[in-house]
Amino acid sequence: MTSIDRDTSWPEISFEERIGTAEFRIHERAHIVVDGDTCRGCSTRECVIACPANLFVPTSDGGILFNYENCFECGTCYMVCNKEGAISWSYPEGGFGIVFHRT
Amino acid sequence: MSDADVIVVGAGPAGSCAAIAAARAGRRVILIERGPFPGSKNMYGGVVYPRILDELVPRWWETAPIQRWVVRRSTMVLSETGALTVDYRSNAWGEPPYNGATAYRPDFDEWLSRQAVAAGAQLVTSTTVTGLLRDASGRVTGVRTDRPDGDLTASVVIACDGVNSFLAKEAGLYTATDPSNFTLGAKETLALPKHVIDERFGVRDDQGVDIEILGGTSGVNGGGFVYTNLDTIALGVVLKLPKLAAQKKRPEEIIATLKAHPAIAPLIEGAEVKEYSAHVIPEAGYSMMPTMVTDGMLVAGDAAALCLAAGIWLEGVNFAMASGMYAGDAAAAAVARNDVSTKSLSAYSDRLNATFVLRDHKKLRKVPGLVLSDRVQQKYPAFVTSVVERVFRVDNPQPKPGLRRIVREERKRAGIKLSQLIRDGWTGLRGFG
Numbered sequence: 001m002t003s004i005d006r007d008t009s010w011p012e013i014s015f016e017e018r019i020g021t022a023e024f025r026i027h028e029r030a031h032i033v034v035d036g037d038t039c040r041g042c043s044t045r046e047c048v049i050a051c052p053a054n055l056f057v058p059t060s061d062g063g064i065l066f067n068y069e070n071c072f073e074c075g076t077c078y079m080v081c082n083k084e085g086a087i088s089w090s091y092p093e094g095g096f097g098i099v100f101h102r103t
Numbered sequence: 104m105s106d107a108d109v110i111v112v113g114a115g116p117a118g119s120c121a122a123i124a125a126a127r128a129g130r131r132v133i134l135i136e137r138g139p140f141p142g143s144k145n146m147y148g149g150v151v152y153p154r155i156l157d158e159l160v161p162r163w164w165e166t167a168p169i170q171r172w173v174v175r176r177s178t179m180v181l182s183e184t185g186a187l188t189v190d191y192r193s194n195a196w197g198e199p200p201y202n203g204a205t206a207y208r209p210d211f212d213e214w215l216s217r218q219a220v221a222a223g224a225q226l227v228t229s230t231t232v233t234g235l236l237r238d239a240s241g242r243v244t245g246v247r248t249d250r251p252d253g254d255l256t257a258s259v260v261i262a263c264d265g266v267n268s269f270l271a272k273e274a275g276l277y278t279a280t281d282p283s284n285f286t287l288g289a290k291e292t293l294a295l296p297k298h299v300i301d302e303r304f305g306v307r308d309d310q311g312v313d314i315e316i317l318g319g320t321s322g323v324n325g326g327g328f329v330y331t332n333l334d335t336i337a338l339g340v341v342l343k344l345p346k347l348a349a350q351k352k353r354p355e356e357i358i359a360t361l362k363a364h365p366a367i368a369p370l371i372e373g374a375e376v377k378e379y380s381a382h383v384i385p386e387a388g389y390s391m392m393p394t395m396v397t398d399g400m401l402v403a404g405d406a407a408a409l410c411l412a413a414g415i416w417l418e419g420v421n422f423a424m425a426s427g428m429y430a431g432d433a434a435a436a437a438v439a440r441n442d443v444s445t446k447s448l449s450a451y452s453d454r455l456n457a458t459f460v461l462r463d464h465k466k467l468r469k470v471p472g473l474v475l476s477d478r479v480q481q482k483y484p485a486f487v488t489s490v491v492e493r494v495f496r497v498d499n500p501q502p503k504p505g506l507r508r509i510v511r512e513e514r515k516r517a518g519i520k521l522s523q524l525i526r527d528g529w530t531g532l533r534g535f536g
Contacts, residue, residue, distance in 0.1 A: 013376055018355060021378045025139070046348035052289045052381035054353065072381040073144065075267045079282040079344050079383070090269075091137055093249050095229030099143045101292075101378050102209040103168070103333075 015054055019070050027096035030068040031089075032077070038086040039064035046080040047087070072098050107133040108438045109431070110246055110257040111224075112232045112270060114141035114216045116151075116420045117404025117427035118263035122219035122226075123159055124431025125261075130438055132224040133255060134216065135248065137231040142212025144265070146380040148288050148328045148339055150203040150313050151211060151420040157200070159428055160218050164201050168210035170332040171311025172196060173203040175304070178415060179366065181318035181327075185488035186366035188314075197310045205311050205330050205337070215424075232264065235273050235400070242443070243274060243399035258443050259434040260400045263427055266383050268393075268406035276393035276402055282344040284387035286325055286412070286475075289354040290339030291362075293374035297334045303370055304331055315417060317474075318484030319364055321357045322350045324475050328417075329370060336371055338362065341384060341412075343475050354381065384419075386412045386475065389461070389468035395452045399443050401430040411463060413470040413535075422460055429454040469534040478519065478527060486517035 039045075040062050047056040048064070053072050057065040071092075078089040091097070109125040111118045114136035122134040138144045150173055156163040174197040177190040196202040220226050236245035236254060245256035262270035266285070271277055304312040316327035324343040329336060340357050347354075361367055385391060385408035392408045395401065403409070404423035411418045433451035437443045455461045473479060493509045514524060 015355070018376060018379045021376055022380060044348070049348040049351060049353055050287065050344070052287060052354045054355075074287065074381050074383045075285075076287045076344065076347075076381075076383055079280065079285055080348065090233075091231050094137050094231040095139045097138075097144070099139060100146055100209050100380055101207070102140075102142075102213070103170075103207050 019053060022070070022072070023099045023101065024070050025096045025099055026069045027093045029093065031092040031097070032066070032068045032071060033088040034064060034066040035086050035088075036063045038083050042083050042086070044082055046082070047077045050076050050080045052076065105245065105256040105258060107131045107255065107257040109133075109259050109261060109434045110135065110255055111261045111263055111431075112246060113263035113265055113404070113406070114219070114226060114228075115145055115212055115263060115265065115404060115423060116215060117406070117423035117430075118261070119212065119215040119219045120159060120424045120427035121261045121263060121403060121431035121434070122224035123222045124428045125435045126219065126222040126224040128432065128435030128439070130435045132219075133257070134219055134224045134226045135230050135232055135246070136216070136226065136228045139229050140209070140213050141216035141226070141228070142209035145208040145212055146288070146290060146382045147208055147419060148290060148341060148384075149205070149330055149417060151206055152203045152418055153421070153424070155421050155425045155428070159424075164199060166214070167204075168206060168214050169309070170205040170207065171306070171309050172201050173205065173313045173330075174306060174310045175312040176203070177312065177314040179314055179316045180484050180487050181316055181364060181366065182485045182488040184365060185492055186364070187488050187491050194310070203313065205313070205332050207332070232270065235260065235270060241398065243397065258399070258438045259448070261427070261430045261434055262400060262402045262406050263404045263423075264406050266385050266405040268402065270400075271393050271402045271406050274397050274400055276395075276397060281391070284385065284391040284408075285344045286341045286384045286386040287344060287347060287354060287381060288339060288341045288384050289358060289381045290337055290379070291358060291376050292332075292378040292380070293336045293338060293371055294377040295334065295336060295371070295374045300331050300334065300336060306331070309333070315415075316361070317479070319361045319367070321352050321360050322481070323347055323352070323357060324477065324480040327361050329367065335377055336374060338367070338371060341386075343386070355379070384412065385410045386471055388412065388471045389464040390472075392464070395455060396445050396448045398445050401434060401448060401451050403427045403430040409460060409464070411467065412474070413467040414474040416467070425458065425460050426455060429458070429460070466536045467534060469530060473527065473530055473534060478523060482517045482519050486513055486519060489513045489516070
């Protein structure tokens, strides 16, 4: 889908298309685990705004849905999280996860 | 006998330079990288200044995978609709021995790792280090990896494991992780034909442009950048973590707003997103640095927060390469004298202190905080651009107002007290030393 917005003229892309430009080699083990119960009591939910890969999605029942698969492994989420221990963060298995492009 | 004299964790610029230095000194070196190839996990907002490589890789510019040599260095201050740019050009920077360059990190880091392999280091990719091995005294004796039977022992471990450095944290070298010391960098690599980039940025051949931006980040403290690769433009924002969520605007939305700014939009018109990427930056400089040395272990590069975010100077890869090289030298010497205690390894921190690595950081230690402060971020861009707007606007038949009057009126309009302006100016002048 292409649209012209104000004085800009580049193709607007959906978030799915955006994240689809990066390569992720997905391992079956989740390297980040989010404790949804702890998140239920969270009032700030900065991860939802801050995660550049948009991996934290609020659910209608007040929880947080998290998907590790398209993770940049940047560390933003555990740093902005105000609930001690809600996010268990580690790196993916060797060879897996984000692979930035060579030329 | 241990598996290696020196294990280097992370084959980024710090790790590869550490491995080159230690291997050249005759030590047995294992260089471990968790990605499928060195550089695959790495991105940055800009420019590499490889001068420090003159010692390690003479005539590096003949083989390094450079995109463009930076001949135009611009600092841009953005208000909502205005832009003030200070632009310096030197075509001499586009000729040997060069100054700064743009490069894709997966290209550059892999190239540097090949220099380590050529020096005799053993590169092991697709292997994640999951923890440290330590003896009863607490001395680091190796690393645990995610390979089956993956423990590897060494006399010295050099942690070049990046901004999140779980190894430095595990070794107790950081006291705490304060999110206000970090920024998130989010970037789009935008595809355009080379001749279009050349025309829009006023360069030719392998000449490139680096634009650093204050303002334009939708009220989130941080900054922006635009720089030219051969046939892509990299455009991104750097956002202070604790403030990021306050404006309820996601990183890619902040990028979209920057792209739509009247001073930026014409540069990137028609460009498609080739790759979206993100990484965290250790932004706070000297005040956030860990202890660099412990028994059996050294820390270098982003893992040691050796990233200089000082407004007009934004450097990291050079600090990583230098600290890695000095760590490799110190580790090799400590192994040679069969003493890898903190005292023996502290030749590393002595060298950091004696060279630009910590001299720059100490001199500029007040600058990162000033640059990311609320006044510099929220008030000064509008103040500065509106002063310039009035200076250059011709309001005939009105006579020109005096410069002092414009500054006074615009300062008041921006809500900046004179005392604050003087204090920040003084901090800036002293900070830039």
